[in-house]
Amino acid sequence: MDVLTNSYYFPLYSALGYFALVFALGEVARILTAKYVSSRGNNQLFLYELIGTIQMCTCVYENGIIFKNYGFPAIFLCVALLLTAGGIFNRGAMTNCAPIFEQFVFGNLGSSKFITILSAQLIGAAFASKLAYLIWNLTSGMSTAHLENASNMECVLQYKQTAGVVIGFEIIGAFVVRLVVAQLASRPALIKLIPFAISAYLTLALYIVGVPGLNPIVATARLYGCQGIDNSSFMILYWICPVIGWLAGAYVVGQPSVAKKTAKQVKAEKKQKKAAADKKSD
Structure with missing residues (x-):
């Protein structure tokens, strides 16, 4: 049967169109940010993180269609x-609070940038559901899968384990993911496998546990307020637990040491900058 007319693939086409639209909107927003927002200060950093978080968390809503079908x-x-x-597209946005907690705890990220990134992530997580339902409603006439999702506001968490x-x-x-990421990141030939390693954990958790977490921001965007878990338990399970695990992994792998510059190197750099400034003024 022709792939284009086989109803088996219709949910896939809906999902691909959804993902393409979300990434296109995100890229347009990033281009506008780069053009009109100064890179000085934290404004551009905040917007990149906000856009990336909304984009990735909104995509998570569509994952259910892929898994169901x-x-x-x-x-x-x-x-x-x-x-x-x-x-590739996120301009360095992390869309996960665990790495920024790591950088902050180990002294590699100042409090100003930490607050900027975390606040952008939390706001992005809050807006993801609104964008997801907006897209579902706008495309419900073209996709049965989107019509079902748009009309189903119920969210119930069902765990397979204690x-x-x-x-x-x-x-x-x-x-474990923090350890694996460190190992893959240290090998240029394997660094592209990091997304697949993270996905492998999430798929395994989905199979064994039923409701995967790992990323507190994504979990907040998709699972917060669902039936089956109270708010206190949610914070413990999807915030405190993964952050503790991630920080423990970061402690084991250690932090890259930054070599201090000698006085001679600092003096040479100042001379180079002064020479460049004089040349520019001429």
Whole structure:
């Protein structure tokens, strides 16, 4: 049967169109930010993080369609490709608070930038659902899958394991992912596998636990307020646990040491900058 007319692939086409639209809107917003917002200060940093967070969290809403219609292999590939695309287009936006907690705790990120990035992530997480439902409503006439999602506001979390196992998955999973990311990042030939490693954990958690977390920002955007878990338990499970696991992993792998410049190097750099400034003024 012709692939274009086979109803089996209609949900896939809906999802691809959704992802393309979200990334296109994000890229337009980033281009406008680069053009009209100064890179001085934290304004551009805030907007890049805000745009990237809204983009990635909004895409998570569509992942349910992929999983419902095509299963575990498809969701693994989908998440890996989305993370890869995010790494290409996001202008350095992390869209995950665990790495910024790491940088802040280990003294590699000042309090001003820490607050700027975290606030952008939280605001982005809050707006993701609104954009997702807006797209679903606008495209509901063209997609049965989007019509179903637009008309279903119910969110119920169903876990396959006991609370202890779920907590262990969040802590140990974040710990292991941090170690794996460090190993892959240290090898240029393997660095592109990082999204696939993260996706593998999320798919495994989906299969064993039922509701994967790892990223507190994405979990907040997609799961906060759902039935099946109270707010206090949500914060413990999807914020404290993965952050603790991630920081433990960061402690094990260590932080890159920054070599201090000698007085001679500092003096030479000043001379180069002065020479460049004099040449420019001429």
